[in-house]
Amino acid sequence: MKIVIFGPPGAGKGTQAKRLETEHGLKQLSTGDMLRAEIGGQTPLGKKVEAILASGELVSDDVMVEMIANRIEKDDCAAGFVLDGFPRTVGQAEALDAMLKAKGTQIDKVLVLTVDEAALFERIAKRAAETEIARADDNPQILRDRLDVYKAQTTPVLPFYKARGVVVTIDGMESIDRVAMAIDRAIGKEKAA
Numbered sequence: 001m002k003i004v005i006f007g008p009p010g011a012g013k014g015t016q017a018k019r020l021e022t023e024h025g026l027k028q029l030s031t032g033d034m035l036r037a038e039i040g041g042q043t044p045l046g047k048k049v050e051a052i053l054a055s056g057e058l059v060s061d062d063v064m065v066e067m068i069a070n071r072i073e074k075d076d077c078a079a080g081f082v083l084d085g086f087p088r089t090v091g092q093a094e095a096l097d098a099m100l101k102a103k104g105t106q107i108d109k110v111l112v113l114t115v116d117e118a119a120l121f122e123r124i125a126k127r128a129a130e131t132e133i134a135r136a137d138d139n140p141q142i143l144r145d146r147l148d149v150y151k152a153q154t155t156p157v158l159p160f161y162k163a164r165g166v167v168v169t170i171d172g173m174e175s176i177d178r179v180a181m182a183i184d185r186a187i188g189k190e191k192a193a
Contacts, residue, residue: 001026001080001187002105004087004161006154007113009146010120010127011172012179016113017084019180024189027077030084034067035059056145058088058153065095072103080108089153093160109187110161113172113179117147 003026005013017028035053038046045067049059064086072081087093100106124143161167168186170179184190 001108002100003080003082003187004107004110005082005084005113006110006158007172008115008117008120008150009143010123011113011115012123012176013084013113015176016111016179016183017082020082020183020187024187025079027074027079027081028084029068029071029077029081029086031059031064031068031086032084034071056142056149058149061089061092061095064092065099068096069099069103083107087157088150090157090160093157097160107161107164107166110158110167111183111186112158112167112169114169115172119173120147 001024003020005017007013014028014030014032017030020026021028032053035046035049039050039053040046045063049063052059068083068086071077083096087096097106121140121143124140128139158167170182170186172179174182181190
């Protein structure tokens with residue numbers, strides 16, 4: 001199964017993607033994590049995107065799609081994957097769709113976590129306080145900038161997937177466990193009572 005998780009920064013996409021990996025064997029592919037690994041390794045790509053990520057901007061579509069195309073060929077993606085943080089634009093969705101089609105596959109579900117913006121600021125502040133190593137995007141101004149980018153560029157991607165009938169909206173304000181149960185229902189992996 002190939003899944004995309006959507007939601008604004010701080011909505012819990014990474015938490016749920018990691019759970020899908022642990023419980024269902026679907027490899028979490030966080031483009032943010034992949035890019036941070038490139039930065040940490042000081043690769044040419046990492047150096048190029050370091051400033052972009054720190055400012056809350058987006059990396060070019062061709063770089064992202066190439067990185068994902070290479071990644072999904074690895075054995076740990078054989079059972080499927082969860083894209084966390086991609087696609088973020090209609091252009092990326094179209095490029096992802098074309099790349100997957102060329103590989104004879106497609107996105108099966110798009111899970112949209114909806115949250116209250118005020119709660120997002122509280123979540124980011126809590127995450128920053130609980131983490132020893134602060135992420136560059138864990139501050140209110142960068143969150144505001146990223147929310148503006150999300151609204152302007154990412155939310156227009158939803159009609160692309162709605163037209164394919166694969167979008168499921170989930171209340172991201174629920175507890176982690178309730179969100180997880182809703183996701184499992186959406187992907188047909190609901191546990192028997």
